[in-house]
Amino acid sequence: MTLPPPTILLDLDGTIIDSEPGIVSSCRAAIESLGLAMPERTEIARLIGPPITDVMAYLLEGQGEHRVEEAVAAYREDYGRRGILDCAPYPGIEQALGTLHTGGARLVLATSKRRDFAVRILDRLGFSPLFSAVYGSSLGAASAHKDAMIAGIVRDLALDPSDAVMVGDRRFDVAGAHANAIRAIGVLWGYGTADELTAAGAERLITDTRELTLDTVARTLGRSPG
Known part of the structure; x- marks a missing residue:
């Protein structure tokens, strides 16, 4: 029996692009726009990966938890205007994605970043033609969480979880995949x-x-490589 080509769900920040400078800068601008101070001992890993509402709740802890929505709006304004430009693809990722695509894999972006921001980044990098679908958060917070987002992908694409793998750099990616019976790299x-x-x-x-190859994906899915 011929197995269907794999579907590969990919995170964006920390997986395809190094977006730390732009995200941190826009977080700082958002907090300071409220007349507050960026926490001195900010854990950068807490800023990249979770939904932005969770990030702002972390940054405002003890100094303005009730202003999360205001901070999120300020972040999105600053990030959409300038922070979005301060990122770069990881070395070799363009070739890896291109090889997966030409090898027959279906690539789907699954990011907690707002979808329109993600589309702009993929367009700017020239990666959009490689992806069959782009999923990101909307103004509603629920879709930003990976478990709910991946559940939507499974539903929308009529996806068999045994034919899919999630590729990401944070525990949120792994947990979201496992919540939907999908394996994770x-x-x-x-x-x-x-x-x-x-x-x-x-x-x-x-x-x-x-190492991000069809053989790696096949082995993760329990298939014979090649």
Whole structure:
């Protein structure tokens, strides 16, 4: 029996692009626009990966928890105007995505970033033709959480979870995949750590974009490579 081509769900920040400078800068601008101060000991890993509402709740803890929605709006205004431009693809990721695409895999973006921002980034990098669908958050917070987002992808694409794998750099990616019976590949060139991804239960860890291949995906799915 011929197996269907795999569907590969990919995170954006920390997996395809290094977006730390723009995200941190826009977080700082948003907090300061409220007349507040960016926490001195900010854990950068807490800023990249979770939905922006969770990020702002973290940054406002103890100084303005009731202003989360205001901070989110300020972040989105600043990020959409300038922060979005301060990112770069990881070395080798363009070739890896191109090889997966030409090899027959269906690529789907699954990011907690707002969808219109994600589309702009993919367009700017020239990656949009490689993706069959782009999923991101909307102004509603629920769709930003990976478990709900991936559930929507499974439903919309009539996806068999056994034919899909999630690729991401944070525990949120792994947890969201597992909540939908999808296996996960953790990448170590982003913002998560091996300990974080292992504790989350990632089926496989890879350290270099050159390892993001159809053979790696096949092995993760329990298929014979090649």
